[in-house]
Amino acid sequence: MGTRDYDAPIGPDGRVQLSARAQALIQDSSGAAARAWLLSSDGSSRSPLPLIRGGSVSADAKSMVRRTATLSVHGVWPDDPTSQLAPYGPRVQVQRGVRVATDAIEWVTLMTGPIWSSKQDRSKAGAGPLAIPLKDEMAVIEADGFDAATSTNPAEKVITAVTRLIQETLPLAQVVDLSGNLGQALCAKIDLQQARAGGITKLAASVGCEVYAGREFQTFYFAPVPTLDDSTRWLLAYGGVITTSSRERTRDDTYNRVLVKGTAQGTASGEAQKPAPYAEAILTSDMDPHAYYGGPLGRRTWKIERAEYDTAAKCAAAAPMWLERARGRNVSQSASTLVNPAADPGDVVDLRPTKSSPRCARIVDSLTYPLGAADAQNWTTRGDELPDSTEGAA
Known part of the structure; x- marks a missing residue:
């Protein structure tokens, strides 16, 4: 371990705060490294996990358990249930590093969570590496x-x-x-x-x-649903960080109107029920010139009925959130890129054929963080439009 190694801080919003030096070098995978720590029961101290041979961390904004991982480590099978590598309580913190100097690495915490199981295969040649799946604390x-x-x-x-x-x-x-x-x-x-x-x-x-x-020990975030109007956090450009990509336009699972309803309200005996409160949110042509309500895509309504929306005001507050969750599903794009360990699901990225192309905002739905230096990072995104493919896109 270099004498000047340090952890990148995590800001009050749960986002990694990379140094300017790390941001400038984030596309250089030659100095990348990975490590993991076993944490004490209160998260106040940590000890190194045995040598990591491989693995990856996944993050999916559409999943209740947002972050999961599988580590392949050089370790001893946990015969004793109280072993550090047994799935009965230990928390593991996984990090990927950006080499910012010959003798220094800036470490980015990818996730922290309990060991969910331990698995090891054996052959005549002996025992293989120990496979350790992790899940975040929501699990x-x-x-x-x-x-x-x-x-x-x-x-x-x-x-x-x-x-x-x-x-x-x-x-x-x-x-x-x-x-x-x-x-x-x-x-x-x-x-x-x-x-x-x-x-x-x-x-x-x-x-x-x-x-x-979040990424840290037993820390949760209560936050608004991200929208395409949020500030751009990362630029992804072909010929730069993007290595391969695929894209799709579809009608499947695509909506341009959301109707949010509560349930009918009970009243005194003998009286008619009060009608259920409701509100709608509509995708306009200003928001999406192709998928707007009543446009070329037609009228496609997502109906959401829940007891918690018990007033018209609550329905009206919830409808825009559900519309944002539906927005951009008609235009999906996945990409493989050089690894950015500070990116998060829910980030708004600017996806362009070249750095000088017009802005094309997209929301990140899922990410992988490979722990191997030579592996690519996989992204899935959604948005109202795809970048212009005539400017050298892959």
Whole structure:
């Protein structure tokens, strides 16, 4: 390990803050490296994991458990359930480094989470490497369901309820509120059944937000759903970071109108039910000149009916969020690139044939972070349009 190695800080919004030097060298994979740490039970100290032989980390914004990984390490089979590599509690932090000087690496934390299982194959030649799958902390929440059907408390704020539900499972967890005032709304009456993680997701969605585990030890983020109008975080250009790509236009799973409805309201005995509240959000021609509502794609409505949208105001607040989740599905693009360990699902990227081409904003849905120096990073993105293919695109 170099004497000047250091960890890139993670900002209050959960995003990695690369140094200017690391950003300038991020496309150079020749000095890339990977390492992992075993963390203490409270995350305050760490010890090196045996030599990593390979593996990758995946991050998917459409999955409740956003980050997963598989590590291949040179290690001893955990015969003892209390072994550090047994899947009964240890947390592992995975990092990929950017070499910023001959004797220094800036390390980027990719994820932190529990060991989910341990597997090792043997042959006549001996034991192979130990395969260790990891999942982020939302998997721990997901596994801890309620003993009985549970509902929300309408007198409790949404962010308070989300924090409580997470900390009941993980008392040391921190929940960072990035929602502005959205999380301060009072909870709608929601039947959570016995699913804790699903209930957390419903609560966040009721105010146009999402909840996910971050890169750090037991840290969760409560944040608005990203939109194509957010600030661009990365530039991806052919002939630069992009090595290969594929793209598709489709009608499948594509909508240009969202109709959000609550459920009919009960009233006193003998009275007719009040009609369910509702609101709509429509993709206009200004937003997308090809897939707009009533345009060449036709009229395609995504109907969402949930009990938590119990007022017209809540329906109106939720409809734009669901429209943003539907937006851009008609135009998908995947790409393989040089590895950027600081990129995140939900980032807005500018995808261009060349650096001088017009801006083409796209939202990152999923990413991989290979741990091998020679491996490429895979992205999937969506947006209203594809970059012009006449300027030398791959």
